[in-house]
């Protein structure tokens with residue numbers, strides 16, 4: 001039985017590029033990723049996504065402009081935590097992405113995403129994101145570099161996925 005912890009992960013995108021941030025401290029140090037983190041006690045998932053984006057790269061996004069595009073789960077050999085990561089995308093936002101103590105943001109062309117310097121699972125589920133498909137992925141890691149097993153699939157509708165998950 002796992003202890004589930006909920007995280008957010010937000011990607012800002014335009015027609016040709018995606019915004020990634022280089023993690024400067026803590027979990028995922030020196031990896032490029034979207035912006036996000038733990039959902040705090042008494043905080044909604046969407047509010048956490050907005051807060052983390054503001055804290056990590058000084059950009060504001062409205063709730064209505066954040067689209068839930070995927071759900072990821074991570075477990076680690078010998079650990080009882082299950083990381084439940086809610087993935088969002090937005091193309092409308094306010095502010096200029098700015099470096100903070102936690103993240104250094106940079107726009108990447110879709111064909112130049114730095115997978116070698118990202119979490120190993122990213123190259124498996126990013127193709128869904130890049131094709132604008134909704135997705136579910138579950139990954140079981142040994143340490144933080146080796147994926148022991150995984151499953152990824154396209155979803156038709158996030159609401160139906162969460163309704164059936166309960």
Ligand SMILES: Nc1ncnc2c1[nH]c(=O)n2[C@H]1C[C@H](O)[C@@H](COP(=O)(O)OP(=O)(O)OP(=O)(O)O)O1
Nearest residue numbers: 007008009026027028033035036037038085119121
């Ligand atoms: N394997 C993998 N692939 C893609 N994305 C992620 C992972 N593992 C992850 O943790 N993530 C994402 C999920 C979150 O967006 C971040 C991790 O959040 P973290 O920085 O630990 O949370 P914060 O609340 O910001 O932590 P503090 O540093 O403030 O304590 O990476």
